[in-house]
Amino acid sequence: MAHRVNIEDVAREAGVHRSTVSRALTGSGPVSAANRERVLQAARKLDYHPNTVAGALKSRRRNTWGLLSFWYFTPSSLDHYYAKVLGGLLDTAGKAEHRVLLQNVVGRFDQSESCRRFCHESQLGGLLILAPRTEEAALKDLRKQRVPTVLVAYRPRDRELSFIDLDNVHASRVLVEHLVHEGHRRIGFIGGELKLSANARDRHDGYLAAMDRCGLALDARVDLNRDFTPGFAVQAFDAMWALPRTARPTAIVCATDRMAAAVGDAARAAGLRIPEDLALCGIDDDPIAAPAEITTVRFPFYEVGAQAGEMLRTLSEGLRDGPLQVLLPPQIIVRRSTSGNAR
């Protein structure tokens, strides 16, 4: 291993004591202008970069944030979501002069143990947890650690935990309102398993809330929920189209873009024109949505990461006592599947 230049080398080069070098470079104390200049020159000449690891050890300042994920990097369209969240976090971390350390855990694991190990071993100043499913029991004893923790893209039942999540209720609400604005009155919904998935529930709740707010009647025959597969979506569409003409919806909100795309294909195969005979929209802004020209809502993943970082900063500076809880609204993207005028 080559010799790494350290603070002592700079001190020798500049002809001062190492504590003067430290003060000059961190600005943590008084230094004469002449000495500061000498130190800066020496540092530049020797290409000195302070060892922040050692610095953190002494100063007990924790300038590293950890991102602990329980993620399967399989061929899945969700990977872009991971990357964008990370991008936002990295930007915020950079501005706050914090490093970001990653750990991914797959398979069987003890979430609580993973968190504690990660925090302690790496001396984290903050922890972000990115997991499709989070074991809340595991998180309870996390608060005993004094490491600020934020759950990303997961809304815990325990109201004492900080989290940032996407507002799925808002998503379907906005879509229904858009459809109403386009003149639709009979609006159907095709969604996921309400009992198992909080996402499915939220997206469905938004539909119900918007229908209610707009004064539209609900009809169980056009509000079908089972799972997020495109296959079910097509079945649901077929069932709706088997209804008497006047009972059929003129527009359908699907819980995902992939479901909407599948319904679109089936509808076209049945001779329907989109959006003239049937308007369609989905949720997620999946890569499939743009080429399929499906109206959807896009979640601000980058913002999730960026704000998660801000939350850590707020929490660690003790600016807030209680937990921080944020829901980010999605942005609607109108495409041809709901509007003849779009694009």
Add this chain to the structure above:
Amino acid sequence: MAHRVNIEDVAREAGVHRSTVSRALTGSGPVSAANRERVLQAARKLDYHPNTVAGALKSRRRNTWGLLSFWYFTPSSLDHYYAKVLGGLLDTAGKAEHRVLLQNVVGRFDQSESCRRFCHESQLGGLLILAPRTEEAALKDLRKQRVPTVLVAYRPRDRELSFIDLDNVHASRVLVEHLVHEGHRRIGFIGGELKLSANARDRHDGYLAAMDRCGLALDARVDLNRDFTPGFAVQAFDAMWALPRTARPTAIVCATDRMAAAVGDAARAAGLRIPEDLALCGIDDDPIAAPAEITTVRFPFYEVGAQAGEMLRTLSEGLRDGPLQVLLPPQIIVRRSTSGNAR
């Protein structure tokens, strides 16, 4: 800040000296069975996790790898690529008991300075650089640092640098051979700017090599290269279709899936059937390729990250003197756009 249990606490609890605790936990020296047991119990009881930061400082062992990226996390389909590479790297790092530290630099920057700072400040044991374009000049003096460095998804001119990249030449070669196998003889190519982009050159080179190997004649009128935009792809297709009937290609390899999709739309609009009248393929396995049913090649991004990690390990253990240079071949995915039988 709450008190963190340290090695001294464990020593007191176990009734031994802290150096015995260290030896017992790291296995770096002799410890009696009885004492080892006592130490392990005490550690478990106190929920002790060694501060790896302090340990690394003393032992001068560098157990952190850095991933330095120059990446724009913009709404781009390339983000899934970043995530998959990262996934592979994290898995390898986990197995090697290394942490992964991230840094992303956007905008104007001095790559050389970024690298040195990152390595030194964070005491990295290895550095991965993930950048669409890498300043090679900046990397030259990186070798003076004794930090093992691997360029990811970039093939430098300087043959002394270690890198891992995707085999773009192989990609188009495989596609041409597939088309020949399907019976095509007149195969066109639509690609990017050969002067500016190494990717564009490689993909074009593979086309030329495969045509040559298959004994097929080249025709400059059906080998058009300008840029990677779908707009250009459509122009190129129009130009090819303006040719005399016998000069037209029966199949076209596009340098990207997005270009292929655009050509497919234009061709269908012109009344052609895909693949009967025109076979089409692209490269990248872009999210658009599956729904558009376009034959393509998929690059093993996860493998890139995983192998990049292995390369760092090899380099840091000094198992190899020279640079490590790896090209990973893509995998062809046959879809309807080239084969009536596919799917």
Add this chain to the structure above:
DNA sequence: TTGTAGGCGTTATCAA
């Protein structure tokens, strides 16, 4: 304004 001394938590090197 500067230098001295001590310690952050761990591991390495001794001597016992």
Add this chain to the structure above:
DNA sequence: TTGATAACGCCTACAA
């Protein structure tokens, strides 16, 4: 096999 001691590179009192 164990314990004492000295680092690692830096920061932070405090004293000069």
